[in-house]
Amino acid sequence: MSRLPMHRFSTPARLALSGLLLCAGGAAAQAPASPAPTTAPAYDAAAFARCIAGIRGDAAKAGIPSAAFDALADVTPDMTVLPLLDSQPEFTTPLWDYLAGLVDDERVADGRARLVEHRALLDRVAAQYGVDAETVVAIWGVESDYGRxxxxxxxxxSLATLACHGRRQPFFRSEFVALLKLMHDGDLQNRDTTGSWAGAFGHTQFMPSTYARIAVDFDGDGRRDLVDSIPDALASTANYLKRSRGGWKTGQPWGYEIRLPAGFNAAQAGRTNRRTVADWTARGITRVDGGTLPAGNTQAAILVPTGVKGPAFIVFSNYDAIFSYNAAESYALAIATLADRLHGGRGLQTPWPTDDPGLSRAQRRELQTLLLARGHAIGEVDGMIGTATRRAIQAEQRRIGLAPDDGRAGVRILDALKANR
Structure with a gap:
């Protein structure tokens, strides 16, 4: 992902896996992300060893004995993570692409199945933390495609590498120590636990410091396990929202898709530009579905993420809680709109302001199948738009005369290839 989002960076600190998902295939896989640089810098072994040795003091202050630190910190850096610092899809992918893959019919169907499968657990989570099951499951779906x-x-x-190289070293240094502390204390029993390139891991992708601060033992086995325990992961996610700045407001909506009045001034929009619902209503704001808005004194903001000609939203304090999980507007809208679909909603009613909307995962697989049929060596049909697929798309765009020949996986190239089977 690309600006380092909040639930993993800063105060809650985090780095969303949805980028991995977008690029990889989980919610992880879904929106076609811009290709990240592939050139990784070389490293100086002696300098890296000095850096790791310099972290020993921080580890000791955290309660990690020297011998334990030496054993856990004995790693060789992976410099391929550094170029990824500047390629987070929440900030590099058009919103209609980002949402097309993260909030598609497959993820909705899977989410509804999880709601049924884990109903008793989710009811317990909602009773304790006040967060509705659909929002918790939406985060699970976007963060890791329900654990896949x-x-x-x-x-x-990854964290040792980022602690000693690149930008944000102080942040990653503290995350590295937090990870080793989780391993030393027994919350994480596998020293080879894997996660995203920036250190987020588990069903709902917590950074180590967030894990240490927010995770709960909901299954009662004596440790907080967000990797192998679905109860711990979902309850911890609800706990995060409950403890977010402003707190989760039980029973209140995150927001609604709205219809803007003619001549709406986009300068009035923005998540922090709050007015009362009564004020917005007086300015001509209405819900697209004809429903009623909350009480007139409720504070709300208007979002026009792709301009006044695209979908617009009125958002309340629960949207801020979602936003805090990963400080990117596209991410928060993915969670919010997926939660709406899981509640039974129909999805966005206003079309995106583009003649080339994004593709669902099923459509991406269809596109890859068509590319393979034309002889392009793109690997398996997996719905993940990587470098090979983009190059094949670009070649077909040039062959067909479809401009621009940018390698983007959208409806236009899919329709063109279907028309020229």
Whole structure:
């Protein structure tokens, strides 16, 4: 992902896996992300050893004995994580692409199945933390495709690398120590636990410091396990929202899709530009579905993420709680709109302001099948738009005369290839 989002960075601190998902296939896999740089810098073994030795003091202050630190910190850096610092899809992918893959019919169907499968657990979570099951399951779906895609990079290696190289070293240094502390204390019993390139891991992708601060033992086995325990992971996610700045407001909506009045001034929009619902209503804001808005004194903001011609939203304090999980507007809208679909909603009613909307995972697989039929060596049909698929798309765009020949996986190239089977 690309600006380092909050639930994993800063104060709650985090780095969303949805980028991995987008690029990889989990919610992880879904929106076609811009290709990340592939050139990784070399490293100086002596300098890396000095850096790791310099972290020993921080580890000791955290309660990790020197011998335990030496054993856990004995890693070789993976420099391929560094280029990824600047390629987070929440900030590099068009919103209609990002949401097309993360909030598609497959993820909705899977989420509804999880709601049924884990109903008793989710009811217990809702009773204790006040967060509705649909929002918790939406985060699970976007973060790891319901546990299917949680990252394959060894956490100790990635965080040690980022602690000693690249930007944000102080942040990653503290996350590295937090990870080793979780391992030393027994919350994580596998020293080879894997996750995203930036250190987020588990069903709902917590960074180590967030894990240490927020995770709960909901299954009662004596340890907080967000990797192999679904009860711990879902309850911890609800706990995060409950403890977010402002707190989760039980029973209140995150927001609604709205219809803007003619001549709406986009300068009035923005998540922090709050007015009362009564004020917005007086300015001509209405719900697209014709429903009623909350009480007139409720504070709300208007979002126009793709301009006044695209979908618009009125959002309340629960949207801020979702936003805090990963500080990116596209991410928060993915969670919010998926939760709406899980509640039985129909999805967005206003079309995106583009003639080339994004593709669902099923459509991406169909596109890859068509590319394979034309002789392009793109590997397996998996719905993940990687470098090989983009190059094949670009070649077909040039052959067909479809401009721009940018390698983007959208409806236009899919329709063109279907028309020229």
């Amino acid at each position: 895609v949680s990252g394959k990079r060894p956490l100790r290696v």
